[in-house]
Amino acid sequence: LMNISSNSISILPAEPKIFHGRDSELADILKLFRQDTPRIVILGAGGMGKTSLARIVVHHEEITTKYHGNRFFVTCDTASSKPELAGLIGTHLGMKPGKDLTQVVLQHFSSSPPTLLILDNIETAWEPVKSRSEVEEFLSLLTDIPSLALMITMRGAERPSKVQWTRPFLPPLPPLAQDAARKIFIDIADDKHSLEEMDQVLDLTDNMPLSISLLAHLVDLEGCRHILSRWETERTSLISEGSDRRSNLEFSISLSLSSPRIASMPQSQDLLALLSMLPDGLSDVELKQTAFPIKDTLGCKSALLSTALAYTDDHKRLKVLVPIKEYMGKLFPPTYQMIQPLLKHFHEL
Structure with a gap:
């Protein structure tokens, strides 16, 4: 352990000041932490509040009491391989950069008191097919350490394999309930807006936390009516002026679209474009019976x-959230070849 400096340089991110609507998820996570050494995955679409939830957890009284100063929150969006991931963790532990710090990181945690390691947005390293197996192996080795609690956040609805994640698994984060969405909106834009106008703005977000936050900040500056009329022409570009996934909705969606999981099924983007036209989505039967020019619809x-670009509702219909619909409609509308079989199908009903 020669290359560990005497003091780690890990600084925890601030606790979110505006946070509503995830009480049940937080309670579920805390319940898992009452087991010996939990291994937890927070899943969900981009912009659904995974990072915020993880930040609430790392600052929660129960967690600080259990792990004290041994809490590490590593933002992983710059790591695209296992050595880079190990390097990022090593940096947080105060290690000197090295070619591959995997073993040193594992040794460090093995000889540490109970520790919580949170790897935020780990999908950047896990997504590429060429590095996935290595990253999963590394996660598996981390979870072999009895004193190390591991929590990861990643976009999508798929957990990395090779790890025995603590049960019960957390389902992917859903959109917020209307009451929570309103609270976030009011915390940002004040309560001087009519409920009707506020709900009209929230309808554009489908209660996706990132969209609520970005639109509420604009409403705070310009008012509901002005934003509603701007949305008519600007759509999702209205809330896509920031430079990263946390301040730019289109950037966040495009990250999911460029995922290797989508690349491996190129026509999934065609299906997404099609779904974006359909408020009621499609059932499996409709997917099978309609002669879409898509090789493998399922x-x-x-x-x-x-990748959580689509979801199934309570009636098992495949649907898309409003912000993603708007984005697709603006940038990748479906071709006539895609729409035609659908028109034919509905015409024949």
Whole structure:
């Protein structure tokens, strides 16, 4: 352990000041932490509040009491391989950069008191097919350490394999309930807006936390009516002026679209474009019976679900959230060849 400096340089991110609507998820996570050494995955679409939830957890009284100063929160979006991931963790532990710090990181945690390691947005390293197995192996080795609690956040609905994640698994984060969405909106934009106008703005977000936050900040500056009329022409580009996934909705969606899981099923983007036109989505029967020019509709459906670009509702219909619909409609509308079989199908009903 020669290359560990005497003091780690890990600084925890601030606790979110505005946070509503995830009480049950937080309670579920805390319940898992009452087991010996939990291994937890927070899943969900981009912009659904995974990072915020993880930040709430790392600052929670129960967690600080259990792990004290041994809490590490590593933002992984710059790591695209296992050595880079190990390097990022090593940096947080105060290690000197090295070619591959995997072993040193594992040794460090093995000889540490109970520790919590949170790897935020780990999908950047896990997504590429060439590095996935290595990253999963590394996660598996981390979870072999009895004193190390591991929590990861990643976009999508798929957990890395090779790890025995603590049960019960957390389902992917859903959109917020209307009450929570309103609270976030009011915390940012004040309560001087009519409920009707506020709900009209929230309808554009489908209660996706990132969209609520970005739109509420604009409403705070310009008012509901002005934003509603701007949305008519600007759509999702209205809330896409920031430079990263946390301040730019289109950037966040495009990250999911460029996922290797989507690339491996190129026509899944065609299916997404089609779904973006359909408020009621499609059932499996409709997917099978409609002669879409898509080779493997169920494979494409699976790719969209695994990246959380689409979801199935209570009636098992495949649907898309409003912000993603708007984005697709603006940038990747479906071709006539895609729409035609659908028109024919509905005409024949």
